[in-house]
Amino acid sequence: MSSSNQSGVDSPFQLFDRAEWKGLNGHFSYHLTEDDVKNLHALNEPLNITEIEEVYFPLAHLLNIFIERTKEAHSVVNGFLQKNTQRLPFIIGIAGSVAVGKSTTARVLQKVLSMLPGKPKVDLVTTDGFLYPNSVLIDRNILNRKGFPESYDTKLLLGFLSAMKSGVEKIEVPMYSHLEYDIIKEEQQVVTKPDILIVEGINVLQVNSSRVNNVFVSDYFDYSIYVDAREADIMKWYVDRFESLRATSFQNPDSYFHRYADMNKQESVAMATNIWNEINRPNLHENILPTRYRADLILEKGSHHFVKQIKIRKI
Template sequence: MARVSASLDVPSPYVDFTRADWAARRENHPLTLMPDEVARVRGLGDRVDMKEVEEVYLPLSRLLAFYVNATAGLHRVTTDFLGDRPAKVPFVIGIAGSVAVGKSTTARVLRELLRRWPQTPRVDLITTDGFLRPNADLEARGLLQRKGFPESYDRRALLRFVADVKSGMPRVSAPVYSHLTYDIVPGEEIVVDQPDVLIVEGLNVLQPATVRTDPLRTRQVLSDYFDFSVYVDAPVEQLRAWYVERFLRLRETAFADPDSYFHRYAALTDAEARETAAGIWQRINEPNLLRNVLPTRDRATLVLTKGADHAVTNIRLRRL
């Protein structure tokens, strides 16, 4: 049975589910995602399998289908009330979490599942990596070693992009980021053209507004445009281990490409690679996680908590 979680005497807005409780919410809906499709969208080091897709992500896609229908109905009522012409407004989902937690895999699996629901055949996925400032810009600002921190993004451009898509604007473009060159790709773009659902995945997508000194000015944030949000969670020490494991695998794959920004790491021994990865985690990823990413967890609509084997063990859903 699901239970309402509480802290001290303050009721929690979340309902906690075990994985078995959550899996029952599937309600016998058929799984139409095939094993080869799951393998294609699975990230490096992420061990999501058909069982997890069936027990965790299929029930979540069913819940999201309900949300999409309900939000569309609310939009129709509101436009009728205002006397506006109804426009196609996409349902926007934000997905947040640490480096190495598997949020990219979560985003891709949900995209494939949602495309199979009749009301959401067009689902687009954007990662906030495309809105990182170019390396030359980061270096000029002294931020190259803080890539992934909130200040390393062009936050105005990202906010404008999501606002334009959410308003129903056709053909909205976003920059393209290359994990091979570790930089924005000049002249390349991704075009989003009035999808049914837009998934926005990134470290800091649930960041709250900062306090302004001018009380008469307000600041919008990305999450203002989200209809639903997911935070993929795991213990910090587990995330560190996954990051190091992923670094070792990348040394044998992407880092081996001479064009890779990280090609210099390809020849490291196992011990050297572990030490290098642990140092990067300690200097960059863990401080960013503790300072900027983890504090946004309780702003999510739903929290997926992973165990040591990468499998989701618990689910927390915010009550409306």
């Protein structure tokens, strides 16, 4: 284990390689089936039982330590204040680039955390639902900047998180369709008294325009995770995913990207590469990557899409 970065300068993070990390599993044991694994992974993102056991079981154990500590603090403060206030959701933020695997990490964590002692209720909300509708983005001439900070209704997102941390029992949040590439007007996700809330999105740790009245999205997090990888690997995963989607969901006439359905592989790769270079790469460098070291924990992936090492902020 090392507590220094590659340059030898003292770091606020402790570094664990895969072998060290999997030995920290502790006493929790879970049972997941192959069907569970199939339901958790996303397109072009390999996932297996070994990855869950060696990476996510120890992570769930660590998170449970913080969750239990928060419960104890709530009880002690209630005693001091002579109040009997309800315990608020423990909120986990998950950030990282497009195509790095945030959604899979979020879904796996939701599943594993729901199997902790006491079987907590774990809800998952993605910030895609807080994007402005396409009609608004078109009016503002920023449709080609979807995913950049200005494309999100930050006020709405902060209002949701504030409600969660204010004890609101039930709240509806917008839902996003990747098929339609837009907010679904007639559907809402209902979040009702979760014990743990996972908020996943590329923008959740940003501090530039992701604030209202100097309140940041991350101010509401009890713990934050950044999913990281080499840019060359992320770009390859993005291009590969685009090609897979071209051959599958883009074939649906209702897909926003149906116009790409008849491309051959060479054209598809060229288009995906162009989108990456013009949109996703600038967003990564300007807005996402600078937030990496604001996280409490960093999952670093290798070229095979599996986690190879973990950095944990010292406390």
